[in-house]
Amino acid sequence: METKEKIVTEAITFITTRGTNAFSYKDISKEIGIKTSSIHYYFPTKNDLIVAVLEHVIQKNKEDRKRNNYSNMKSALRGYIDEHILIREQNKVSIIAALAADINTLEPQIKAILNNYIEEEIDYLAHILDKGEKEKLFVYKAAPRIQALMILTNLLAISRISMITEKIYFDEVSRQILIDIEKK
Amino acid sequence: METKEKIVTEAITFITTRGTNAFSYKDISKEIGIKTSSIHYYFPTKNDLIVAVLEHVIQKNKEDRKRNNYSNMKSALRGYIDEHILIREQNKVSIIAALAADINTLEPQIKAILNNYIEEEIDYLAHILDKGEKEKLFVYKAAPRIQALMILTNLLAISRISMITEKIYFDEVSRQILIDIEKK
DNA sequence: AAATTTCTATCTACTAATAGGTAGATAATC
DNA sequence: GATTATCTACCTATTAGTAGATAGAAATTT
Known part of the structure; x- marks a missing residue:
């Protein structure tokens, strides 16, 4: 390298x-x-x-996702959660969680890039949720982008919390996300 | 002072x-x-x-809660969410979110106090959820403590995210928490 | 009650280490 | 010979922390 x-x-x-x-x-x-x-x-x-x-991580994440080709939205959602599991297993947090924590000490440029990236993340997840709902795989009450925010916030914060409490909390929350949304 | x-x-x-x-x-x-x-x-x-x-904030929070006397669990949950709204309005984050972000640079003593405080927070919220469910006010699928974690993580992370994106996201998420759980 | 001692809170002055960054020399590569 | 990558050597500011002086208040002794 x-x-x-x-x-x-x-x-x-x-x-x-x-x-x-x-x-x-x-x-x-x-x-x-x-x-x-x-x-x-x-x-x-x-x-x-x-x-x-920031740009490196965004780019790499884009490439990784292009490589995946999910047959259905259930596995796409599981794949999304797996991304967070992978980060957690390395005792890291996502770049969004990391930079969000320091946002008031960073230059506006970073805030702008991060804002754009977060919106793209919401779009990506909302699309999976929306498509999955139309295919009768998911049930949820909110608008897709709000439901995406609910799930994203669960993952971002449990990643942090489980570094202080029992690690098991991470698995329980990520499992519950699927239970709450998968039909039947 | x-x-x-x-x-x-x-x-x-x-x-x-x-x-x-x-x-x-x-x-x-x-x-x-x-x-x-x-x-x-x-x-x-x-x-x-x-x-x-950390000890000052924990103590103050305990006293504030003792002063509140909620007539039912629906207003207790709304009161809990209001605590987070108040912090957000001051452009701050909760002490849990703040110290969790720096946990790998802090002394073990702080991790121990914080761990204990987080467990107490989960207990507090889980108790509201459990009682509210028994009173047929709330419906949710998870165990009370896991459901408490779902809500706590929503609030902690949207507080951070909404400092980067539109502030409106905070209101949408906090409103959705109630919609998802309040019966009918 | 006056004098003295002790305590509390603050200050000045200092230290060693680290931070982020610059200038310019030098070596290796194209 | 020019470009690229690295180094030595430096700079200014900040950081967390210490030592010791001092002024005023409070408590104690005479």
């Missing part, structure tokens, strides 16, 4: 485990064995690095 | 708006017009201050 990619990879780990204000260029430099000035060569400011991290 | 209380009050604001790693003793000192060394006099380390903040 080339240096630039290594830096982004390490930054992702720090941001999604400790937050943007609890890691420094020195932390990354120690981790991959280069000097902090070399990181500044690729990412002049910390904001540049965070932007690169 | 005496100095010690002022320090805790300011620290609460910083922690619930910027996070524990994005404020310093200097920030507080500037805000209330004393030297940082005077803050160290009351709270020798930053961990001491965060512990004091």
